[in-house]
Amino acid sequence: MTAALRVLEFNAMGYRRVWRGTLFSTFLSPVLFLAAMGLGLGAFVDQGGNGALGPFSYAAFLAPGLLAGQAMQTAGFESTYPIMGAIIWDRTYFGMLATPITVTGIVFGTLGWMAVRLAMVSTAFFIVMVAFGLVASPLGILSIGVGVMTGLAFAAPIMAFAATRKNDQAFSMIFRFGLTPMFLFSGTFFPIERLPARIQLLAEILPLHHGVALARHLCLGDAADRSDQVVHVVVLSAYIVAGTIAALITFRRTLVR
């Protein structure tokens, strides 16, 4: 436990140097997305709409989904290149392992740090949403936690995979053929019910849809069926737990020889 806290502290120490730079982009990205897609595209949709979204604007429908999508993107980055760097490029983890820090400490400390980063990014997104007047329910604040969970559901399995790689070639594939399509087809921009049945099933198996749906229901305050929300939490948790177990295995295999 102490070991994990120390690893988290290490990450925070490095982040202290760059936080000003990331602060700007952390707020800029939701502003740009919500301005372009929410207000721009949204006005278009709302005008020609058939009332499919009920009393809500397209921007209000879209924003929570973007929050979850942004968490996924952040997690995707944090769990690929920095992990490879600490194993192969700078060998930071090997330096840690010469001390009382354990592999378990490294895995939990790294995930802990990602949770902190995801909370920062999701909080910034949420603040922008409030500023745009897109949060209808006070429960919406819980979508920050949904952002963290959604991010970790990606970060844990992806970092488990990253630890098995010798170079970074596979990472751009993850983004191109994994995260980007998921971002487009997981209900962020339109309800997954519009998808062909098979693709819809696929979206329901993958984690992003559950983060999107959960954040949306919390922000819009339209949680019709509570059991649905439980399913979302369970699915995201399952990805986090399975990914963490996988990471413990692959990290140990790579770091202890």
Next chain:
Amino acid sequence: MATSSEPALIHARGLTKRFGAFTAVDAVDFDVAPGESFGFLGPNGAGKTSTVRMIGCVSPVTEGVLTVLGLDPAADSSRIKSRIGVVPQQDTLDMELTVRENLVIYGRYFDLSRREAGRRADELLEFVQLGERAKSQVEPLSGGMKRRLTIARSLINEPSLLLLDEPTTGLDPQARHLLWDRLYRLKQRGVTLVLTTHFMDEAEQLCDRLVVMDKAKIVAVGSPRELIEQYSTREVLELRFPADAAPTDGSIFDGVASRVEQLPDRVLLYADDGEAAAVVLHERGVRPETSLVRRSSLEDVFLRLTGRSLIE
């Protein structure tokens, strides 16, 4: 050697490391006494690094007995690690952090308070002469500076045992001598040093006792002086011949030296009195281009034990 009254700091019997079908360390025995400075000498791939990594508890023992500070690495790795310092072959410095932050965070890994870690960091930066670079990034430092920083970092927990895996490989002579000087001071303070090297002068400078490793096994043990006495002669006569003019019949060297080594351009004669050997050969009509008598070194021992052919 460790005696029964003074338990060994490191004790290995039949210590073996295998990676799949490849045996990196093959049933080696050795003991390191407290305060001693102990070297593993050997060509690349001899198994030195694998041995030191097992001592550092970062590589599980495949077979055999190993105790470090009286503890079992398989059961007590965290306790052992908290009391040793490690200078790995490849630096593992944190490139995103400053020189001083590298030391402070490392102190935190050993559970030092921030204040104590900071105090030791400042002290160690002076010790390795990096005080002026405390706030600079690690990346632009020279190889020698990075190495000194790595050594400073390995000392943040005030270890009683310091493991150094090729501490000076790739450094210029100035940087190397500065490092030797610092290591010698640590030894004077009673820190036990265990180092691997393929530099003979490093082994002669720093090691009270050493083992020569070759092909995963220990092939000789002793102090540098003992090894020279046992495996070489007091002096070496080196004769250099012009191309194609070396004596083709080796029998001309019979009886003048305890061992003769004929190389393409040179002949090495191992004799206790090199000068006398030279006189005898002159009488026999041997006319080398140059003739040099020198004292036997650890390098002669090393080449005799591990051979001259390249190991690749």
